Amino acid sequence: MNEKDIYKGIPLDKIPWKRETPHDILINTIERLAPLTSHxxxxxxxxxxxxAYFVQRGYNVSGIDISHTAINHSKQLFESRNFKGDFHEFDLRKPCNITMPTIKLAYEFEVLHHIFPEYREMYVQNVCKFLSEDSYYLSICFSEKDQNFGGEGKYRTTPIGTELYFSSVKEIQELMSQYFRILEVKEIELEGKPVPHQAIFCLMQKVKF
Ligand SMILES: C[S@@+](CC[C@H](N)C(=O)[O-])C[C@H]1O[C@@H](n2cnc3c(N)ncnc32)[C@H](O)[C@@H]1O
Known part of the structure; x- marks a missing residue:
């Protein structure tokens, strides 16, 4: 399946990762590191x-997604609640020149497994460009240790037809340590539909090398 089509042909309320409130591990990490009103x-x-959850808590938020449907939905959600936020439709596997405000913390929740290894350098270079020195970057993506979801091995196909790449901690460390100082990396379990997911939590900071 083309990544741009991920939301096509599936009613929005049936999307397995759809939830109004982020997972505690994301909320706790953000609240620990990013002061309210930061971006x-x-x-x-x-x-x-x-x-929307983080804007309601008092942060400023920008969002990027490859999917037109997702970006439209995000914009409409913000408009309907009178929230400020800027959303960009963009494929992060390609060189990106979107200008960002000063970002305190960037996070990707269940996204990096959509980016296959040959595109990951480009993806991480983009993230690096969006951040300034000392900004934090949190990545949470599926781990190859997962035994419940999408079959076995590194490349798996999910029940809704997405093709994903399941990483090891070593791969994430090798990729990220070229651009960031790794503050914490660990295997975690995430609540998921229809089954829990084994994932890799990697918290980083941008530093001068
Ligand atoms: C599993 S969903 C997670 C969405 C959201 N982070 C959440 O947890 O609700 C993965 C998201 O990554 C987006 N995505 C996949 N590949 C992408 C790419 N190359 N560039 C930008 N976004 C991408 C998909 O469109 C989708 O919205």
Missing amino acids: LLDLGCGLGHYA
Whole structure:
């Protein structure tokens, strides 16, 4: 399936990752590191619910997603609640020149597994460009240790037809440590539909090398 089609042919209320409130691990990490009113960047923001949650808490949020449907939904959600936020439709596997405000923390929640290894350098270079020195970057993506979801091995196909790449901690460390100082990396379990997911949590900071 083409990544741009991920929201096509599936009613929005049937999307397995759709939830109004972010997972505790995301909320806790953001609240620990980013003071209220600072600017967050939601990479692969999906339908915009997490961005809306953080705006309601007192943050500023920008979002990027490859999907036209997702970006439209995010914009409409913000308009309907009278929230400020800017959303960009963009494929983060391509060189990106979107100008961002000063971002305190960028997060991607269940996104990097959509980016296959050959595109990951480009993806991370984009993230690096969006951030300033000392900004934080949190990546949470599926782990190859997952035994419940989409079959077995590194490349898997999910029940809704998306093709994903499941990483190891070592791969994430090798990729990210070229651009960021890794503050914490660990395997975690995430609540998921229809089954829980084994995922890799990697918290980083942009530093001068
Ligand atoms: C599993 S969903 C997670 C959405 C959201 N982060 C959440 O947790 O609700 C993955 C999201 O990544 C987006 N995505 C996948 N590949 C992308 C790419 N190359 N560039 C930008 N966004 C991408 C998809 O459109 C989708 O919205």
